Amino acid sequence: MPFCVGIDENGLGPQLGPLIVTAVAARATQDAARRMTQDPRSFLHERLADSKKLVSHQHVVLGEAWARTLGGAARDPDHLVRRLTLEPMEALQARCPPAALPQCWSTDGERFRASDVALGQAREDLEHLGELGVDVVWVRCSITCVLRMNEARHAGVGRLDLDLRSMEALLVAAREYAGEE
Template sequence: MASAETSIRYRIGVDENGLGPRLGPMVVTAVLSRVTQAGWETAGRAPRGALAQRLGDSKQLVAHGDVSLGEAWTRALVARGCGRAGAPGAASSVDELLHAVALDDRAALRALCPGHVEEQCWSTEGEAFTAPDKLLRAVGRDLDRLAEKGVEIVAVRSMLLCAKRMNDGARAGKNRFLLDLHAMERLILELGGLAGAEVFAVCGKVGGFGKYGSAFGPLSGRLYAVLEEGRARSAYRFPGLGEIAFVRDSDASDLCVAMASMVGKYVREALMERVARHYQRAVPGLHGASGYHDPVTSAFIGATRLVRRAREIPDDCFERRAAEADAALGAVESGGP
């Protein structure tokens, strides 16, 4: 009979937000959970009952302009010590919250920012929390109930890839799908180190890949075994690290992936709002934009052109450019990167 200690396992859920927009960052987020044998089934399925009203596919529950639910999950997790080492127990501002969950520190996040551009993405002017206390309490109770069922959330981290990093990757021949995959790998390695044990990681499917081996970045060079490779699921075993599975629609079928998606959606929207507010202060009557491929975003890009030119904002720091490597997507979706 296994002891209570040996029955503890670690699960990671990873998902991306903002893979295809024109503006704003791509955010890849991972959630680490400490799971008992009894809680394993709960952690590996979609949220049920009342929890499903607050936790699930972020595309359905969090919208541009209404991010309170994503904010509530992010704040609740940080308040329980799931943020970076040294992060305050409860974030007192949006900026504090964002840096509590960011994988990289402040200096690393700003490393590519020209001094005169930094305010576009990092100004805190005009931002504030929007989640009501009632919602924060509800999410806190959700986390308590999960812990009672054997699913304790240990850590959450988001990797932020701004337009500049995405464009640099494109020039280096790395399309957005590779950047997404490599960010997922880095997060799994980071949280696996925090766990101090082998992990079981579930990630959203990346770019329709069927086979991931030749596309690995941070995991390249490591010994691994192929468990399965297909359109719906691809899984690999890494000795000493654990198992990594890439699963289609996992944000709608795996609790930890859903939680990662909720946090990532909030982080991306908060950062995109900074860009919008920055230019709204300079262009009277300018509407905010989601950053996606829609008429409002196109109008936003056009309306800010003169301001950006006058301020010498590099295009690379504002709008994403499609990587030439994206032309290979058809080959990727047919079975390999």
């Protein structure tokens, strides 16, 4: 079965940061792989279209339901982020000035918002994708914090370059995963 990977920038946060890029890998039948490239709308387009049109920082339920379904059981949002990030959280926070840690990484007041109905829909969607020949097996995201984005900008490295570097790191990780499976 072909191993297919989809990678896209989730967008910048509501205050222009951080940069988050997500990759999803799936095993697909030959027919499903062909259909994904020719008419991807045939795969649950109303819930798997352009994430920027379906999810925003004000409406996160759909994205959260998918993340929780794909990321496995997580006791809270912080645990889920740790499960899904490509980079270890300690590495992401290592260069964060102590005064900025609460602003950037605090989970105080954070809670899951997706209902059992939304989670059930995401599970049903995954089952339906399986029936269509697509078995989602891996998901990760890469986070580039505002500090690193600003440092890169001052070094002449643009946001697009950072975006592409994140995509490349995710693709390499997905290929490594595929090789292990």
